Amino acid sequence: MSILKISHLGHPVLRKKTKDLTLAELKSPLIQKLIDDMVETLHEFDGVGLAAPQVHESKSIVIMEYIEEPGRKSRGDMPLTVLVNPVVTPLSDDKQESWEGCLSIPDIRGKVPRHTKVQVKAWDRNGKEITLKATGFHAVIIQHETDHLKGILFIDRMEDMKSLTFLKELARYGLDEE
Ligand code: NI
Numbered sequence: 001m002s003i004l005k006i007s008h009l010g011h012p013v014l015r016k017k018t019k020d021l022t023l024a025e026l027k028s029p030l031i032q033k034l035i036d037d038m039v040e041t042l043h044e045f046d047g048v049g050l051a052a053p054q055v056h057e058s059k060s061i062v063i064m065e066y067i068e069e070p071g072r073k074s075r076g077d078m079p080l081t082v083l084v085n086p087v088v089t090p091l092s093d094d095k096q097e098s099w100e101g102c103l104s105i106p107d108i109r110g111k112v113p114r115h116t117k118v119q120v121k122a123w124d125r126n127g128k129e130i131t132l133k134a135t136g137f138h139a140v141i142i143q144h145e146t147d148h149l150k151g152i153l154f155i156d157r158m159e160d161m162k163s164l165t166f167l168k169e170l171a172r173y174g175l176d177e178e
Contacts, residue, residue, distance in 0.1 A: 001033075001040040004055040009105045013053045015151040018060045020085045023127045031059070035082055035125050038063050047103050048078075049141045051148030054104050060085045062145040066138070075137040083130075086122035088146050090115040091133065098140055099174075100154040101167070109170050111163035112154050114143045 007013050025031055034057060042050045042063055052061040066078040095113040102108075118139045121131050134142055144154055158164065165174060 001036045003044045004037050004041045006041070006045065006103050007054055007056050009153070011056070011104075013056050013058055014104055014148070014153065016053065016058050017151050018051075018053060018058045018149040020060045021123075023123075026084055026123065026125070026127050031061075032125070034059070035061065035063070039065075039080065045103050049145040050103065051145050053148050053151075054102075060149050062086060062149065064141050064145060066141065073137075078134075078138050078141065081132070082125040083120060083122035083142075083146070084125065084127070086120050086142075086146050086149070088142060089119045089121075090117070091119050092117040097159075098137070099163075099170070100140065100144055102144070102154055105153065105155065107167045108155075109163075109165055109167055109174075110155060110158050111160070112140075112144075112157045113159055114140045114157070118142055120146065 021031065038050050038055060041055060042065060048066045049062060049064040052059040062083045064078055065080040066075065068074055068077055092115055094116045096116050097111045097113045099109045100112045116139060117135045119131060119133050120142050124130050
């Protein structure tokens with residue numbers, strides 16, 4: 001497995017709509033290796049989610065994982081999940097704002113409103129159909145990561161740019177987290 005290079009804000013791949021995979025493509029060694037490498041890359045950079053465009057691949061793949069550890073907030077574990085060709089449906093009109101960051105926009109955070117409850121239908125890495133329902137932080141991860149496949153970044157979803165902050169300044173002055 002290898003650690004992949006992360007694409008950063010301004011790279012056109014982050015603004016392109018991704019291509020859905022066929023079952024045959026998904027099962028190819030090339031794509032299976034890409035998924036393995038994305039997992040390795042997510043772990044290397046200590047992220048909670050990664051979309052293929054963030055590793056310069058315009059393909060409809062996202063991975064997510066959140067494991068509670070010392071120093072991380074208690075938000076419920078999300079085991080490693082691979083979503084291929086995901087389709088997200090909001091299950092609530094309610095939105096809630098929370099701080100988001102992105103490996104493609106390093107050291108920046110901003111408050112983003114997201115649906116509080118969503119459903120996502122996708123294939124897993126073997127092409128098996130899965131349906132997930134999620135709320136709260138897990139719903140935020142799903143919406144953030146699947147937005148990447150539409151060429152949308154979290155800063156596009158912010159309603160008030162005034163919360164945009166460097167992580168260092170957030171740690172120093174941002175006392176109203178969640
Ligand atoms: Ni992101």
